[in-house]
Amino acid sequence: MVITTHDEKIRTARFKVDDRPHIVVDGEKCRSCAVQSCVTVCPANLFVPLDDGSVLFNYEQCFECGACYFVCAEEGAIHWTYPRGGYGVTFRES
Amino acid sequence: MSANANGRSERFDVIIVGAGPAGSAAALLCARAGLKVLLIERGEYPGAKNVSGAVFYGSAIVDALIPNWWEQAPVERHVCRRDLVLMSPTTAVSLDFRSAAPGYVAPPYNAFTILRPKFDRWFAAQAEAAGAFLLTSTVVDDLLWEGSRVVGVKVRRDEGEVRGDVVIACDGVNSWLARKAGLQRELETHELALGVKEVIGLDEAVIRQRFHLNGEEGMALEYLGAVTEEVHGGAFLYTNKTSLSLGVIAQLSSLVEHKKRPYDLLETFKAHPAVAPLVRGGTLREYSAHLIPEAGWKMIPDLYTDGMMVAGDAAGFCLSTGIYIEGINYAMQSGLAAAEVAIDACRRRDFSRSVLRLYLDALRRRNVLTDFQAYRHAPSFVNGERLQNLYPELAALASEALFRVDGNRKQKLLPLYWRSLRKVGGKPSHVLRDLYQVTRAYLW
Ligand SMILES: Cc1cc2nc3c(=O)[nH]c(=O)nc-3n(C[C@H](O)[C@H](O)[C@H](O)COP(=O)(O)OP(=O)(O)OC[C@H]3O[C@@H](n4cnc5c(N)ncnc54)[C@H](O)[C@@H]3O)c2cc1C
Ligand code: SF4
Ligand code: SF4
Numbered sequence: 001m002v003i004t005t006h007d008e009k010i011r012t013a014r015f016k017v018d019d020r021p022h023i024v025v026d027g028e029k030c031r032s033c034a035v036q037s038c039v040t041v042c043p044a045n046l047f048v049p050l051d052d053g054s055v056l057f058n059y060e061q062c063f064e065c066g067a068c069y070f071v072c073a074e075e076g077a078i079h080w081t082y083p084r085g086g087y088g089v090t091f092r093e094s
Numbered sequence: 095m096s097a098n099a100n101g102r103s104e105r106f107d108v109i110i111v112g113a114g115p116a117g118s119a120a121a122l123l124c125a126r127a128g129l130k131v132l133l134i135e136r137g138e139y140p141g142a143k144n145v146s147g148a149v150f151y152g153s154a155i156v157d158a159l160i161p162n163w164w165e166q167a168p169v170e171r172h173v174c175r176r177d178l179v180l181m182s183p184t185t186a187v188s189l190d191f192r193s194a195a196p197g198y199v200a201p202p203y204n205a206f207t208i209l210r211p212k213f214d215r216w217f218a219a220q221a222e223a224a225g226a227f228l229l230t231s232t233v234v235d236d237l238l239w240e241g242s243r244v245v246g247v248k249v250r251r252d253e254g255e256v257r258g259d260v261v262i263a264c265d266g267v268n269s270w271l272a273r274k275a276g277l278q279r280e281l282e283t284h285e286l287a288l289g290v291k292e293v294i295g296l297d298e299a300v301i302r303q304r305f306h307l308n309g310e311e312g313m314a315l316e317y318l319g320a321v322t323e324e325v326h327g328g329a330f331l332y333t334n335k336t337s338l339s340l341g342v343i344a345q346l347s348s349l350v351e352h353k354k355r356p357y358d359l360l361e362t363f364k365a366h367p368a369v370a371p372l373v374r375g376g377t378l379r380e381y382s383a384h385l386i387p388e389a390g391w392k393m394i395p396d397l398y399t400d401g402m403m404v405a406g407d408a409a410g411f412c413l414s415t416g417i418y419i420e421g422i423n424y425a426m427q428s429g430l431a432a433a434e435v436a437i438d439a440c441r442r443r444d445f446s447r448s449v450l451r452l453y454l455d456a457l458r459r460r461n462v463l464t465d466f467q468a469y470r471h472a473p474s475f476v477n478g479e480r481l482q483n484l485y486p487e488l489a490a491l492a493s494e495a496l497f498r499v500d501g502n503r504k505q506k507l508l509p510l511y512w513r514s515l516r517k518v519g520g521k522p523s524h525v526l527r528d529l530y531q532v533t534r535a536y537l538w
Pocket of ligand 3: 023041042043044045046061062063064065066067068069
């Protein structure tokens with residue numbers, strides 16, 4: 001069996017991290033979000049629910065798939081764009 | 095080549111956004127017709143951001159553009175074996191297909207496994223060789239308007255405006271351009287599936303032996319049933335030259351509903367007793383994820399406006415018939431259809447809707463709109479849990495009982511299926527309705 005941990009998975013992709021985040025999450029808006037669907041669907045596991053009901057987000061290892069954008073039901077909680085040209089994830093095998 | 099697109103003064107006949115299969119096909123055809131073409135891609139190279147399974151069913155499409163293309167392109171294996179595998183958590187039953195008929199083991203081949211970062215790079219290079227300007231590492235952020243007419247694009251660079259007579263949006267499933275043009279609405283989560291995938295390196299000789307393949311022959315396995323637990327979806331496993339591509343595809347709304355993490359489903363899939371022996375001894379080369387537009391006919395946007403057309407995933411042209419996905423081939427066909435109309439419009443010097451509406455005819459000629467219309471009932475039903483989860487599991491459960499010889503009284507088939515149906519929570523009334531829907535979706 002080829003079991004891989006999440007860290008092992010993420011380590012296989014190449015990321016060129018821009019100093020400006022391409023996705024910005026308004027943690028305040030997340031406080032009133034009951035479902036926090038982003039936490040469930042993000043294939044890179046970049047959304048971490050916090051004790052105070054908000055959500056911590058780090059854009060650096062993002063696959064730019066858009067899943068968080070489409071599942072977020074809270075108006076204006078996610079500001080979503082693509083990274084600057086040439087930045088972000090680069091796949092070599094997929 | 096970036097210098098060509100830098101200044102405001104630079105003007106193109108056609109600007110194509112996105113160098114995936116739709117964009118590169120469009121660029122190739124337009125460039126061959128002598129048009130001045132700009133192909134803009136946000137990745138470091140075409141394919142850098144792209145993910146598919148992938149089995150490529152568009153061999154004949156590329157062959158018409160580049161005869162015997164597979165002799166020079168980075169293809170992995172030609173597909174001559176296919177399995178449809180139905181699963182319960184402990185069991186799998188499969189329908190095994192193998193063919194030596196024309197197209198399966200000798201050229202011209204019917205289908206190939208491919209890796210997108212390699213294939214897309216090659217295909218975009220063909221468009222470049224035909225004379226298109228390829229501008230990589232460049233994001234298009236918006237459209238340029240003159241009144242109600244699209245006259246170019248805004249790129250995220252200094253002096254980032256490029257003008258062109260026609261813009262073809264080939265920017266994929268999450269198409270900001272189609273939305274910004276008002277052609278596409280916000281998509282719903284039940285219309286989208288999330289694919290998570292791993293490429294697992296494996297020795298070439300092991301692949302041949304394990305999948306009973308000769309030389310460059312390849313195999314594609316599609317999985318339905320308990321593989322995605324209660325989430326609507328399925329899984330796939332394809333053979334490449336020296337690796338396997340495998341992944342899970344799950345409806346976005348269903349992941350949310352059942353609070354299932356996509357990578358957990360991927361691990362469950364790999365650990366299944368029917369899958370684990372196939373991947374044994376391999377090493378992870380790459381993990382990736384991407385969305386898939388799965389609602390077919392119901393999510394197709396308005397396809398054109400003054401000065402602009404939409405093609406590929408951006409237009410929802412990805413056909414999920416429930417067992418496997420055909421997206422790359424329709425992306426190419428729609429890109430080519432848009433290119434034909436762009437060429438025509440440039441000849442007439444008329445880029446208004448009244449000319450671009452010919453795109454619909456071109457899409458029908460290339461069997462795109464016709465196929466999506468014919469299969470318009472399939473996607474919603476496919477994402478129904480009974481077809482993708484329950485019945486496959488039922489088949490596996492019934493076989494499990496069928497092949498068990500334990501000294502108890504032999505069961506006839508009907509009571510056996512009946513009991514299995516009850517066991518997975520199915521109702522006979524549903525079965526009848528589903529039978530009707532399946533036949534309507536696929537038979538007439
Ligand atoms: C897991 C998975 C498995 C699949 N399996 C198969 C399969 O086996 N067979 C099959 O035929 N199809 C398969 N598909 C579907 C297939 O991948 C798509 O239908 C196909 O890629 C669509 O091609 P496209 O050119 O329209 O879009 P894409 O391939 O998505 O290309 C869009 C391009 O536009 C670029 N872009 C996007 N926005 C911008 C911007 N603003 N500025 C500049 N560039 C931009 C992107 O970087 C990308 O290169 C699969 C999909 C997934 C996710
Ligand atoms: S779904 Fe939206 S609002 Fe809810 S936690 Fe996630 S980002 Fe915040
Ligand atoms: S775009 Fe995809 S990978 Fe990136 S944060 Fe959103 S869900 Fe996660």
